[in-house]
Amino acid sequence: MRRRGRDPRRPAGGWRGEPARRRPARPRRCGPRARRRGGPVSVGRPTVVVVGAGGAGLCVALEAASQGATVHLVEKQSTMGGMLRIANGEFSGAGSRRQAERGIEDSPERHWDEVRRISHDRVDPGLARMSVLRQGETVDWLESLGFQFHPDCPGLIHGHEVYDVPRTYWGVEQGHSVLQVLLPLVEEQVQAGRVVLHLSTRLRGLVREADAVVGVAVEDPEGSRELRGDAVVLATGGYDANIGLRNRFMPEHCADVLVGCLDHATGDGLVAAEEVGAAVSADGIFLPVMGMIPDPDRPQHAVDYRQAFVEMAPAYRTPHEIWVNRHGERFVAEDTRSPEQRERALIRQPGNLMHIVFDASVVREAPVSLIRNPADEWTPERFAESCRSSPWITRADSLEELARALDVPADALARNVADYNAAVRGEVVDALGRTTFPTALEEGPWYAITTVAASILSRDGLRAGTDLRVQDQQGEPIPGLYAVGEVLGNNVFAGDNYVGGMSITPAMTLGRLLGRALGAGAAEEQQ
The missing domain is CATH 3.90.700.10 (Succinate dehydrogenase/fumarate reductase flavoprotein, catalytic domain)
Structure with a gap:
């Protein structure tokens, strides 16, 4: 297994918009039960609670743990991976080694111009640009981990509006190819005692003290309890399998569209954050996934597109x-x-x-x-x-x-x-x-x-700044609470359209950035 040190391309003072860093404490290993069930953690190390083990949550957990944090990784399913288990797993990035090897001239700035064009310039300029300028690095990172690229990569994908330059990548086994490189790294951190894995564990709410979020209330087969940390990261994905919640954000005439995602995408993180005053977008944007077939056995659900x-x-x-x-x-x-x-x-x-x-x-x-x-x-x-x-x-x-x-x-x-x-x-x-x-x-x-028409990707989501701190109704950050991935809503990265690779790639790219900062002890100081 490859081990990674400090990213040589990272500026000494950190990326723009990244929270300040503190030197990580020396990690200490815990016993097997503690690793899996949330036992004792090392004194002096920052503790990060990550809710959701899809692409975003896995990257936050990996980077935070590699920087010396103890990470509680909470996942309500019995396995990690989230929507990557059914997704095509297409990601995008400019200026990658793979492009250079194939003589493709490209740059992050050119990619950013195309994202603005395809999205009709309706992306969040801070978060989207912060991701786009580093997505080529994410591509190179996956390659360094042994990611099995399809031989046609980078290529042009025609399912949605097409880039002018081939900068989209996918694996020989679609989304599973991403998991094949990420999951062994997570397991390595579990075995080292830096990640405490909580599978089959549902988020029931956020724990607050004064005005700060200090943990999560969860429920697993053994009962209810709290997991506390210096920072809580919501990486819980979208809400499209929760038809009532989905239709709250949907244009009225689109309430009959099919559910095309996995059943676990019920918006738990969005609901929990709203309960503590988080702001949620309501852009009224919907663009369907076409070609989904109604499931005769499940009204308003599509046949799993892995099947047809x-x-x-x-x-x-x-x-x-x-x-x-x-x-x-x-x-x-x-x-x-x-x-x-x-x-x-x-x-x-x-x-x-x-x-x-x-x-x-x-x-x-x-x-x-x-x-x-x-x-x-x-x-x-x-x-x-x-x-x-x-x-x-x-x-x-x-x-x-x-x-x-x-x-x-x-x-x-x-x-x-x-x-x-x-x-x-x-x-x-x-x-x-x-x-x-x-x-x-x-x-x-x-x-x-x-x-x-089917919904498979949540368009609206939690409001957050470029430091990925969740904001309240007044636009102020909620102390201790962060969000990354689809829980932010795809409009942030694709505007009112679909933009190639601008779902999973921002999730991984910003997940790594956030995990690196929090793992170094950069969780917000409690007021």
Whole structure:
């Protein structure tokens, strides 16, 4: 296992916006039970309580422990990893060694300009810039740990708006590739007595003395108790699996979107912080993840996209089908290269729902399956079998029968198919501006996949300054309380759009920065 000393690129006085550092005390090891169950800790060492063991929390814990702190790492699931267990795990960074080796000219400042462009300049300029300028270092750090990059990295990702320069990376096993390098390091710190791991332990609230947060109230299978420290870091992720809480931040017309994340994303840290007066954003921004399939066994939830999702990006699959809304009307050019255009068009449709309509010729002739997942190969043959048997696909012998099954007006659906076919034959110009017409739709049987906009990433979150201290309603820091990762809300790093790698990379980058500062004894002095 590699061991790391001081980052040679770190300025002597610390990064801009980073809390002041104190020299760490010498670590002392604890017994195995103390490490796992919160036993005695070393006198004179700062103690940091980190709630949430996803990408952000793991990085905070690793850096704080490596600087000499004792870290209580609290995770309500039985395993660490959070959303990285299902995420694609794409991260971004400019000026990395991997870019240089491939002759790609890039810089953190150029990356920052692109983040501003794609986000429509609506990111938090302090936090987002602080992260972007150091994300190339995060990429190099992961490489130094033995991260298994996909051979196509760095590359351009077309699921959301595309960078001008290849600066996005991913692993051969998606998000699991990140965990494969982080989890052994955490276990090493557990064995050394610097990290006390609390799995299957839920956050029930924050502990306050006077105006400062001094710990957390938690509950595990053995009961309730408190964990106290010099600093509490909320790295609890998002809230999208808590439909009531999610819809509080959602535009009213988007309340029916699917839940696309794991069930643990219930906003526990956000709720706990609000209870002690923390400010929470309410930007009213929502941009959907497209292509999620409704789970027939779980209303308002999507089929796990590790199992299946619909490929929407024409960069990966030429569209042979049309998309219609509940009224049987097409609403966007299916071959648009702008993911944002597709996403914004979908959330204007009734119920944020669309039907992907195709015929037997598409099943027979399309060279790439309409359904895919991150791991298994969805061959055209497998897709053809799903068209015959899958509960996700509606099938009918005639277009009129398909309309009845979808509960859309049959005349509208027939007219939209006819207009599309006229454009295929070159008789008219497509009214929506589509220019790709692989085949006419005129051969039964007919099929449709219904897909609904999904929420998978929380847009709003806790307010925090560039020191990552959580702020109260008056914009003042709450002593002892910090936040990092998705609990801050993705709007901070992506504005009103999706920006490549600007979720997991800020979580890891700022998590490392915060952990390094707190581990050196930089927790806020209690008033």
